[in-house]
Amino acid sequence: MTRRGDWILILSLIAAVAAMPLPGPGWDPLAFGLWLVMTVIILVLLNRPKAALPAATTALAGAIAGAVYLALLPAANASDAAALRFSLAAFAASALLWRALERLSALGRGRAVDLAVPVLFGIWLICLWQFLTVGFAIPSVLLPPPSQIAGVLASSLGVLGDDFVQTFIRSMIPGYVIGCGAGFLVGVLVDRIPFLQRGLLPVGNLVSALPIVGIAPIMVMWFGFDWQSKAAVVVIMTFFPMLVNTIAGLGALGRIERDLMRTYAASYRQTLIRARLPAALPFIFNALKLNSTLALIGAIVAEFFGTPIVGMGFRISASVGRMDIPLVWATIAVAAVAGSAAYGAVALVERSLTFWHPSFRKAS
DSSP states (O other), X not given: OOOXXXXXXXXXXXXXXXXXXXXXXXXXXXXXXXXXXXXXXXXXXXXXXXXXXXXXXXXXXXXXXXXXXXXXXXXXXXXXXXXXXXXXXXXXHHHHHHHHHHXXXXXXXXXXXXXXXXXXXXXXXXXXXXXXXXXXXXXXXXXXXXXXXXXXXXXXXXXXXXXXXXXXXXIIHHHHHHHHHHHHHHHHHHHHSHHHHHHHXXXXXXXXXXXXXXXXXXXXXHHOSSHHHHHHHHHHHHHHHHHHHHHHHHTOSOHHHHHHHHHTTOOHHHHIIIXXXXXXXXXXXXXXXXXXXXXXXXXXXXXXXXXXXXXXXHHHHHHHHTXXXXXXXXXXXXXXXXXXXXHXXXXXXXXXXXXXXXXXXXXX
């Protein structure tokens, strides 16, 4: 019986054969050699190599050969035949990378595998983006290639750096700290005074459902056009996720642990500090990670409704108006890296403080 992985390889072989560079004007022997390498590797993989690592390495080599072959192909908009050949070659190379990642994942859990799989997949997505935009000559006003975005990013580091400071440092971080801190403190207060839970949580659900595009203009009217109004939007977006998670975490302590603290005649404060807060840490860090991305989104969107002539949201809005789409994507790239770094920093702190949690225990 043919396995799913074999069907992928069979389809990739058919696509690779159909994408063969035909002899004629502009025929490139290097491109033919790379196509031949990719096709031979597919045939080798169809023999079902038993070891996962050699299979993954071989498939990855074929995907690299296919990627370079795609880079050497002429523009796909030259003719329908060229577009079809380009599409088939892209499918064959993508199938080889799929096979490589599938076999890498079969190696089991490990730092090298956990890092290699997303890195390789991300690199391939960027390469495929580059091949499709260049190969099919997509106008940059619709979707610029990554190479053009990287060029704009390199030439606009000063402007993007000022935007980053305004949005991330001056708007997001103060709002994030105030919103998360206030949500945590109110969560502890609600846990101490139970009737607040019945009265405050429904209001919180209502406020958290309000659209940010409706809140941001009001905050600009209240606090002005500078960073204070953006921080206020961030506070509103981060307060209630932290509040809800704090209340849920404080209620997560098991009955056995509660009875044990009563046996020790522990006061409410001692039980809170020594037992309930440690048990609530996974919930609190879950809110911190969620808010690290929500805060950046809120700060950027708030800048669409009034800001000094600096900031990521302002840059996106102004660049779209000038049809400078590569600069828009460069700003998005900076925001994505900043948001990912913030999320990763919180995750590292979480791992160091909640190493005892089952989600961080290594399988024996």
